[in-house]
Amino acid sequence: MVSSTAVEKKSELNPRTTAYEFAGPVGAALIIVTIPLTTYLLYFGCSQRNGCPPSLASIKNPEILDTLQRLEFWKGLWDTEAALMYLAWYAFCVVAWLVLPGDWIEGTLMRNGKKMKYKINAFSTFLLTMGVTAGVILRFGPESFTFIYDKWIGFVTASFVMSVVQSIYCYTSSFFGDKLLALGGNSGNFIYDFYIGRELNPTIGSFDLKSFNELRPGLILWALVDISMACEQYVRRGGTLTDSMILVLGFHLWYVADAVYNEPAIFTIMDITTDGFGYMLAVGDLLWVPFTYSLQARYLAYEHVELGGVGTAVVVLVTFTGYWIFRSANGEKNDFRNGRNPKNLTYMNTKRGTKLLTSGWWGRSRHPNYFGDWLMALSWSLATGFNTPITYFYPVYFFVLLVHRQLRDDEMCEVKYGDDWKMYKKLVPYRIIPYVY
Secondary structure, three states: OOOOHHHHHHHOOOOOOOOOOOOHHHHHHHHHHHHHHHHHHHHHHEEEEOOOOOOHHOOOHHHHHHHHOHEEEEHHHOHHHHHHHHHHHHHHHHHHHHOOOOOOEEEEEEEOEEEEEEEOOHHHHHHHHHHHHHHHHHHHHHHHHHHHHHHHHHHHHHEEEEEHHHHHHHHOOOOOOOOOOOOOOOOHHHHHHHHHHOOOEEEEOOOEEEHHHHOHHHOOOOOHHHHHHHHHHHOOOOOOHHHHHHHHHHHHHHHHHEEEEHHHHHHHHHHHHHHOOOOOHHHHHHHHHHHHHHHHHHHHHHHOOHHHHHHHHHHHHHHHHHHHHHHHHEEEEEEEEHHOOOOOOEEEOOOOOOEEEEEOHHOOOOOOOHHHHHHHHHHHHHHHOOOOOHHHHHHHHHHHHHHHHHHHHHOOOOOOOHHHHOOOOHOOOOOOOOOOO
């Protein structure tokens, strides 16, 4: 029998969520539906067969409604072979996490007075994956790696099913044992808590599901998807790649490699420290990242855009500028959090005893890293040219996401720092883009 004292302590540690985000349960329900729907629509609305976007005449074609009413269409979203391949890929990532060497580091201090320990070997997993992939392509030819392009919908469905299964497991298991819940995911409303994530750090032994999914199965799969798209273009063109495909492939591989190489940096971001692991992060990590972030590469697999020298130079300049801002801003923040200040940046002391940077990149805006990240996203779309607006979906979506994250962060900081945050906003008035927003 559980004592009343133990129940009181648990309720103090895991208080009820009293404020909703994402427009509450109704907004959460809409997002639960629209994320997979958008992923499918980006395929059917931007493909060689249907056009990118489809013509107005084809959209009004009565055959579309007739197709949607056929059971065969819905059955066609499932591909057993693709599902088994995806399951094997996920298992490979788990085994790589288990057997590849890596340091164990501590995360931030949680409100229960403990620190999670995380195994750092995402970069080793990425290198192993790239090595195996290169070996397959060299041994069997580029045509052997076009199967992701060929089985696109099957892989989308498989990753979606994996996301839902994990979301259900994490939500159900959060009610058993002495679990630390996310402050924002304990509202008591099933739809909202299922979406936002009820348990802060779902684990199986020492295996942390949230940090594992953040960088491995979805992010590295994004790189594999891009390679498959490049192989498809290479085969179609008889042994050559366009300059646009080389740029997109190079930028994406670089972005993924940089993220997994800097794995320790993720343990201070909101996803890890604040959000629970539920549908929002599961479907975002496993479905959204690999199959929407690769939209430009999939478009270029069949639409062979040539940029030329000037176009290539512009795209490279934009992405390198974005990377410079993103990486140098994060470097300043990480140095400062670890007690180093090599640039002698100025800062503001708060009543909590913590410090807020007021110079360098963090003196120009409160989220300069977001601006750099967005510039890189824009450059990926610029590489596809201007024949269709669909390939610019990602930078538009990403800007909305970053603004939303900034608003969430500002709200939490206002609660955390009180009047000090108001003073800080006067010192650093711009939110993301200096002198603009």
